[in-house]
Amino acid sequence: MTALLSQRPVRRPRGVSLIEAQKRKLFLPLVGPAFLFYTLLVVVPSAAALWISFHRWPGAGPMEFVGLRNYPRVAKDPLFQQAFLNTMLILVVVGVTIFVLAFAMSLVLRNMWGKGTVRAVIFFPHLVNALVFGALAGFIFNPGGLVNTLLRPFGVTEPPAWLAQDNIFVLIMVTLVLTHTGYFTTILMAGVDRIPPDYFEVASLAGCNAIQRLRYVIIPLTWEVFATCAVLWTISSVKIFELIWVFGGSSGVGIPPTSSWTAAVYTYVTAFSGQSVPAYGAATASAIISLVTVSIIVLLMRRIMRRDAIQY
Amino acid sequence: MLHSATPTRRQLFALGAGGAAAASLAACGGPSSGSSSGDSITYWSNWKEGESQQAVMKAAVAAFEEESGITVNVEWQGRQVTQKIVPALNTPQVPDIIDGAFAKLAPVLAATGQVLPLDDLFASEVEGEAITDIIPEKFRSESTMQDGSPWLLPTFLTSEAIWYDAGENPEISEAPPANWEEFIALLEDLKSQGRTPLAADGDIGGYNVLWFQSLYLRLTGVGGLNELVSDKSGALWDGDAALEAARCVEQIVQGGYLIPGYDASKWPAQQQAWATNDAALLLNGSWIPTETAPYATKDFEYASFPMPSPDPSGETIMRAEPTGFVIPLQAKNPEAAAEFAKFLLRMEFQEKIAAEAGQIPIREGIETIPELADISAAIDAADNTYLAADGVTYSGYMETVMQPLNDELFLGKIGAEEFISAMKEAQIAYWEAQL
Numbered sequence: 084m085t086a087l088l089s090q091r092p093v094r095r096p097r098g099v100s101l102i103e104a105q106k107r108k109l110f111l112p113l114v115g116p117a118f119l120f121y122t123l124l125v126v127v128p129s130a131a132a133l134w135i136s137f138h139r140w141p142g143a144g145p146m147e148f149v150g151l152r153n154y155p156r157v158a159k160d161p162l163f164q165q166a167f168l169n170t171m172l173i174l175v176v177v178g179v180t181i182f183v184l185a186f187a188m189s190l191v192l193r194n195m196w197g198k199g200t201v202r203a204v205i206f207f208p209h210l211v212n213a214l215v216f217g218a219l220a221g222f223i224f225n226p227g228g229l230v231n232t233l234l235r236p237f238g239v240t241e242p243p244a245w246l247a248q249d250n251i252f253v254l255i256m257v258t259l260v261l262t263h264t265g266y267f268t269t270i271l272m273a274g275v276d277r278i279p280p281d282y283f284e285v286a287s288l289a290g291c292n293a294i295q296r297l298r299y300v301i302i303p304l305t306w307e308v309f310a311t312c313a314v315l316w317t318i319s320s321v322k323i324f325e326l327i328w329v330f331g332g333s334s335g336v337g338i339p340p341t342s343s344w345t346a347a348v349y350t351y352v353t354a355f356s357g358q359s360v361p362a363y364g365a366a367t368a369s370a371i372i373s374l375v376t377v378s379i380i381v382l383l384m385r386r387i388m389r390r391d392a393i394q395y
Numbered sequence: 396m397l398h399s400a401t402p403t404r405r406q407l408f409a410l411g412a413g414g415a416a417a418a419s420l421a422a423c424g425g426p427s428s429g430s431s432s433g434d435s436i437t438y439w440s441n442w443k444e445g446e447s448q449q450a451v452m453k454a455a456v457a458a459f460e461e462e463s464g465i466t467v468n469v470e471w472q473g474r475q476v477t478q479k480i481v482p483a484l485n486t487p488q489v490p491d492i493i494d495g496a497f498a499k500l501a502p503v504l505a506a507t508g509q510v511l512p513l514d515d516l517f518a519s520e521v522e523g524e525a526i527t528d529i530i531p532e533k534f535r536s537e538s539t540m541q542d543g544s545p546w547l548l549p550t551f552l553t554s555e556a557i558w559y560d561a562g563e564n565p566e567i568s569e570a571p572p573a574n575w576e577e578f579i580a581l582l583e584d585l586k587s588q589g590r591t592p593l594a595a596d597g598d599i600g601g602y603n604v605l606w607f608q609s610l611y612l613r614l615t616g617v618g619g620l621n622e623l624v625s626d627k628s629g630a631l632w633d634g635d636a637a638l639e640a641a642r643c644v645e646q647i648v649q650g651g652y653l654i655p656g657y658d659a660s661k662w663p664a665q666q667q668a669w670a671t672n673d674a675a676l677l678l679n680g681s682w683i684p685t686e687t688a689p690y691a692t693k694d695f696e697y698a699s700f701p702m703p704s705p706d707p708s709g710e711t712i713m714r715a716e717p718t719g720f721v722i723p724l725q726a727k728n729p730e731a732a733a734e735f736a737k738f739l740l741r742m743e744f745q746e747k748i749a750a751e752a753g754q755i756p757i758r759e760g761i762e763t764i765p766e767l768a769d770i771s772a773a774i775d776a777a778d779n780t781y782l783a784a785d786g787v788t789y790s791g792y793m794e795t796v797m798q799p800l801n802d803e804l805f806l807g808k809i810g811a812e813e814f815i816s817a818m819k820e821a822q823i824a825y826w827e828a829q830l
Contacts, residue, residue, distance in 0.1 A: 139830050141507040141790075143484035149830050156828050162795050225664045226656025244659030246598065248806065336662050337599035341799045352794055355478050358601075360502040362790040364830075 129374075136367040141360050153368035162341055163369055166349040169252060170373070173345065174320045174380070177259045181316065182309070184260070185268040189275045189301070190293055192268075202272060205265035216258050217329025220246070224254070251331045252343040258326060267312050274308035275301055279395060303393060310388040314381055321377045322347060346373040435466035436491040436731045439480065441718075443473035448752040451744065459738045465731045477503055480723070484509055489725040492732035496718045497539065497547055502788040504721055505541040511722040512544030516733045521740045529740055529758055533779055534715060538618065538786045549717030550739045551754040553783075554681045555605060556699035556770045560692075563672055571700035575610075575643060578703040582652045585675050592652040594674035595805075596662040600798035603805040605678055606647065609714070610640040612781055613704035617712055620785035624792060627826040632819035641804065641811035643705055648807045658806040663687075670695060678702070684766035685753045697766035701773045713773050715780035717757065790829070796821050 099107075136153055138146040157163050188205065192198045223229045224245035231242045244250065278300065286296050302309070324347040331339025338352060346369060354366035438456070442449035449471060456467045470490075472479060477499040483489055493500075504510045517526050517535075526548075527535070534549060561568045572578040585592040596602055612620050614636040623631045631637065647653065654674045657665055663686075669677040670691035677683070684697040701713055720736035722729050738744065745756040749763050755771050756763070763771045774780065784793055800821060804814040 142481035142503065143509050144507045152830050156830060160828060221661030221664060225660045227664070227668075244656070246661055247659040248598075248802065250659070331598065336596075337601055338794060340598070340600070340802065341795065353791060356791060356794050358498055358502065358784070359788050359793060360506045360790045361481060365790075 132367040133371060135363050136371050138364045140363045142354070142363050149364065153364045154372070157365050157368045157372060162344070163346070163349055165341070166344040166346050167373075167376075169343070170321055170345040170347070172252075173256065173259060173323060174317060177256050177263075178313070178316050178320060180260050181264050181267055182313070184264045185271050185312075186297060186301070188264070188268045189271045190297055192272060193275055202265075202269060206269050207265065208262045209266040211262070213258075213262065213323075213326035214329050216262065217326050220254065220258075220330055248331075248340040248342055251340060255327055255330050255343060258330070259320075259323065263316070267316070270312055271305060271308060274305035278304045282395075304395060306388070306390055307392055310385070313384055313388065317377065317381055317384065321345075321373060324348060324351065346370075434464065434731075435468060436728045436735060437468045438470070438732075438735065439476050439490040439493040440469055440471050441474060441476045441493070441495040442471060444471050446752075448748070448754065451747045451752050452739075454747065455738055455744050456735075459735050463731070463734060465734070467735060474499075480504065484723065484725065489723050489727075491726040491728045492720055492722050492736060494550070494718065494720045496553065496783075497549075497716055498783040498786075498788075500547060500721050501786070504723065505546050506788050508541070509724050510541060510546035511724050511726060511729055512542070513546055513548060513722070513733070514544050516548060516737065517545050519737070521737050522742065526737070526740065531759055533777070534717060534757065536617075536780075538621075538782055539717065547717060547719045547721050548733075548736045548740070549719035549757045550745075551718055551748050551752075551756050552681075552715045552774065553718060554714045554716065554755065554770050554774055555609070555679065556681070556701055556773065557703075558669075558677045558679060558683055558697060558699045559675055560672060561696040561698035562694055563696075564675060567675075567700070568698055572703045574707040575703050575705040579646065579650070582647075582650060582676075586650075586652060591654045591674040592676060593647065594654045594665045594669035594677045595657045596660065596665040597653075597657040597802075597806055598660065599662050600794075600802050602679065604793070604798050604801045606644045606805065607640050607801055608784060609678075609702040610643050610705060611636055612712060612785060613702065613709060614639060614706050616709060617779050617781040618785065620781075621787055624785075624787050624789065624797070624822070626822070629819040629823040629826075632815050632822065637818075638811060638815055639705055641814050644801075644804055645811040645814075648805060681755060681767060681770050684764070699769045699773075701770075701777075710778035711776065712779045712781055713777040714783060715774050715777075716783045718754075719757070789825075792825060796825050 135146075137148060137150055139149050139153075140146040192201060195201065221228070225231075226244075228245075230245065231239075234242050245254065282300050282304070283296065286300050291299065323345065327339055327343055327345060327348055328351075331343045338356070339348060344352070350366050350369045350373070353362050353369060355361065440449070440452060442452055453469075456469055459465070460467055474495075476493055477495050480490075480493060481503050519526060521529060530549060534552070535545065537543075539545060539547065539549075559567055567581070572581050582592040608620055611623065615622075619636065623634075623637065626632075654665055654668060665674070666677060666679065666683070666687055667690050668674055670687040672692055672695075687695075701711075704711075720732075720739070722732045722736070726732055739748070740758070742758070742761075745758045745761055748754050749756045749761050753764050753767065755767055755774065759775060787793060797818070800809075800814060800817050803809045803817075804811070809817070
C-alpha cells in the first residue's frame with residue numbers, strides 16, 4: 084500500500100498513457116487478494132492431488148512412491164473406461180438435448196403470452212436439489228410406485244422395470260435434461276431478449292420461417308451467450324455426482340450400480356468406499372485424468388466456437 | 396474497445412511470491428490443538444443425536460466424567476466418522492478415541508497401521524473381571540487382530556439371519572430349516588400356498604452378495620472367503636465350494652421365489668413389503684427389527700433363523716461383526732481413552748446397549764430384546780464366528796469386482812457357471828492391476 088501513497092511521480096515506460104500506468108498500479112492490490120485465495124483454495128489442493136497421484140497411499144500413514152503407475156492402472160481399468168464413457172455421454176448426449184430444447188423453447192417463448200410464468204415454471208426444477216429427484220425416483224418408479232399405479236387403469240399390467248440396473252443411467256440422463264433445460268433456456272432467453280426487434284421484423288418481411296429466423300437471427304446474435312453456456316455445461320456436467328449417487332445408491336445403504344458410474348463416482352468410491360482400504364493414489368489419478376480431459380475439451384470448444392462478436 | 400493493462404513482469408513476480416507464501420501457509424496445518432492435558436479426551440462418535448444408542452453413550456460419558464474427573468469432549472459425528480477420520484489423521488486434530496463397526500474401521504485405520512495395539516487394555520479388568528473372561532474367545536480370533544494385537548474393544552455385535560414374522564409363520568418357528576434342502580422345501584411350500592417366499596432389495600449389492608458369501612463360508616469354514624479372494628491365481632474359483640454356493644444362489648433366483656420387481660426397485664421398498672407381510676422371508680442384518688419397526692404391520696413378531704448350510708456336517712458358524720472402540724496411534728491421551736472404552740463393558744451399560752439400543756451386547760448372559768432372541772441364541776450356540784465379508788478389506792475388491800458380478804447372478808442375468816468363470820477372470824485382472 085505504501086507504494087500507492089508515495090508521492091513519487093509514476094515512472095512510466097515510454098508510450099504508456101497515464102491511465103494505463105494508473106491501471107497498472109492498481110493491478111496488485113486488486114488482483115492480489117483474489118489470487119491469494121485462489122492459490123490457497125484451488126491451486127494448492129490441485130497440486131497436492133497431483134503429488135498424491137504419484138503414490139500408493141491409503142489416506143494416512145506412509146506414502147509409497149510409485150511414479151506414474153497409477154495412471155495406466157486407472158486408464159486400463161474397464162470400470163474407469165465405462166465411467167468415463169458415461170461422463171462423456173452426459174456431456175454430449177445430455178448437452179446436445181438440452182441445447183436443442185433450450186433453443187426450441189426460446190423460439191416458442193419469445194412472443195408467447197405469459198412467457199415470464201412459463202420461464203419460471205421450466206426454471207423451477209433447477210432450484211430443487213438433485214438429491215430430491217434421486218430420492219423421489221423410488222416413490223415414482225418402484226414396482227408399486229406412482230407411475231405403475233397410474234398406468235394400471237390403462238391396462239398396463241406388465242410395466243417396464245423402470246429401476247432395473249440397465250435403465251438407471253438412462254433415467255439419470257432424462258432427469259438431467261429436465262433439471263438443466265430450464266436453466267439454460269433462461270440464460271439463452273436473456274440473450275434473445277437483447278436482440279433488437281427490428282431484426283425480427285426484417286426477417287419476417289423477408290418471409291423467414293421459424294427455422295430460418297433461428298439460423299439467421301437468433302443463433303448469430305446469441306452466439307456469445309451460447310458459447311459461454313456450452314462451457315458452463317461442460318464444466319458442471321463433469322462434476323455431476325450427487326444425483327447419480329442417490330439415484331442408484333439409495334439412502335446411504337449401498338453404492339450405485341457400476342453401470343451408472345461416472346468418473347466422479349469412480350473417484351469417490353476409490354477414495355471413500357467405506358468398506359475397503361482407500362486408494363488415494365488411484366482416486367487422485369482418475370480425478371487428474373478427468374480434469375485434464377475437461378480442460379482439453381473446454382479449450383477445443385472455445386477454439387471451435389470462437390467468432391468475432393457481433394456488435395448490435 | 397480499450398486495451399487492457401498487461402501486468403509487468405515485476406507484478407507477476409510479486410503475485411508469484413504471494414502464491415508461494417499461500418502455498419506454504421496451506422502446507423502447514425491449522426492452529427495446533429490445545430494442551431494435551433491428562434484430564435480431557437476427545438471422542439468422535441459413530442452415533443448421531445437422537446439415536447437410542449447415542450442416549451446410552453451420552454449416559455456412559457456422564458457417568459464416566461462423574462467417576463473419573465476426566466472431561467470427555469464428544470462430537471456426535473454419525474456414520475461418516477470413518478470417512479472423516481482419514482483426513483484428520485494428517486492434522487494435529489486426531490481424536491483420542493472413536494467407535495464404529497469393525498468392517499468400517501479396519502480398512503481405514505487398522506490396515507494402514509494407524510491403531511494403537513490394545514494388548515494392555517485386553518489384559519486389564521472391568522469391575523473385577525478380566526476382559527478376556529468378559530469377551531468370549533470366539534470374538535477374539537486372529538482375524539480381529541492387526542500384527543497379532545487386538546485393536547478394537549468390542550461393545551456389541553451385529554449379525555445376519557433370515558427374518559420372518561413368527562405370528563404369520565408359526566410352522567417356521569416350530570421347525571426352522573436346518574439345511575439348504577429343507578430351506579428350498581420351505582420356499583416351495585410357501586410358493587404353493589400362493590405366497591411370495593422371499594423379499595430382497597436387489598439394488599443393494601452388499602445385501603445381494605450376502606447369499607453367496609454366507610453359503611460359501613458355510614461350505615469352507617471361517618476364513619475360506621478371505622482365502623478365495625486373496626488367491627491371485629484365481630484357482631480357488633474352480634473349487635467345488637464356489638460352484639456349489641453359486642448354484643444355491645442360482646436356485647433361489649431361478650426358482651421364482653423372489654418378490655416380483657426385486658430387480659427394479661429402490662431400497663427400502665422390498666424390506667417394507669416384507670415388513671407388511673407381502674413376502675415371508677428376508678435375509679438381512681440384526682438391525683432389521685429396529686429399521687423396519689416404523690412401518691411394520693402391527694403385531695409383527697420378529698424372528699429369525701441362521702443361513703441354512705448346504706453342508707450341515709460342517710461346524711456351525713454365524714456372522715458376528717464387532718462394533719466398538721478404537722484408539723488412534725496418534726491419540727494424545729490413550730490411557731484415559733482406554734479407561735472410557737472399558738466403561739462400556741460394565742454390566743450396567745451392556746444391559747443398556749441390549750435393552751435401550753436394541754443391540755446384541757458383547758457380554759454373554761445378558762437378555763436381548765425379544766426381536767433379537769433367536770439371532771443372539773444362534774451366535775451363542777455357534778462353534779465359530781466370522782466377520783462381515785470374512786474380513787476382506789482389499790481396495791475396491793468387493794465394490795468393483797465381487798458385487799457387480801454377483802448382482803448379475805442374483806438379478807438373473809447370468810448363471811452359476813458363468814458367474815464363476817467371470818469372477819475368476821475379474822479377480823486375476825484385479826490382482827494384476829494392484830500396484
